[in-house]
C-alpha cells in the first residue's frame with residue numbers, strides 16, 4: 020500500500036467519478052438502437068456503433084461529439100433505404116440532448132473538495148471534449164476548486180508522465196482518483212504514483228476492454244467518493 024502522506028497533488032477523473040456519465044451514454048445508445056430496430060436488431064446495432072467508435076477514436080478522440088458523429092456514420096453505413104434524413108436528424112438530436120444533459124454530481128463532492136483544497140493542489144484529469152467538460156465544471160460551480168483542468172487525449176502511462184512533468188511533481192506525490200481500472204488506476208500505479216479506485220456500476224465497453232488483474236496492494240479501493248476522506252490525510 021502506498022504512502023499518502025507524500026501526496027501534494029490530487030487528480031480527479033471527472034466522468035463517473037465526480038458526476039454521473041455512463042448512465043446517460045447508455046440511455047442514449049438504447050434510444051439510438053431503438054430508432055433503427057425495424058432495420059437491424061438492437062444488439063447488432065450497438066455492436067456496429069461500438070466498432071465505429073473504436074475505428075474513429077484516433078481521429079475524433081473521446082467525448083459526446085465524437086460519439087454523435089459515430090452514431091451518424093453507423094446509421095449511414097447501414098446503407099438502407101429506410102435510413103432517412105429524418106432518422107439521421109433524430110440520431111443527431113440524441114447526441115445534442117446528451118450534450119445538454121444537466122450534470123448530476125455525486126453527493127457531497129463539493130464538501131470534499133472544500134476540505135481538500137487547502138492542503139492539496141487539486142486538478143481534474145479527464146478525457147472527453149474540452150468544451151463539454153469545462154462547461155460541466157462551470158455549471159456545477161466546481162471549477163473554483165481546481166488548480167487546472169487537464170483534458171487528456173488518452174490515459175496511458177506516457178500521458179500521465181507528461182502530466183507529472185508539466186506539474187513538476189514526482190510520481191509518489193501524485194494521487195489519481197477514478198472509476199476506471201484501465202484508465203485511472205493501472206497506468207498510474209505503473210509509473211509509481213498512487214491511486215484510489217471508486218468503481219461505478221456502469222462501465223463503458225472500452226474501459227473494460229483490456230482490464231488486467233492488478234495487484235490490489237498497490238492501490239486503494241473505496242465504495243463511494245466520500246470514503247476517500249477516511250484515507251487521505253487532512
Ligand SMILES: [Mg+2]
Nearest residue numbers: 032034035198
Ligand atoms: Mg471516469
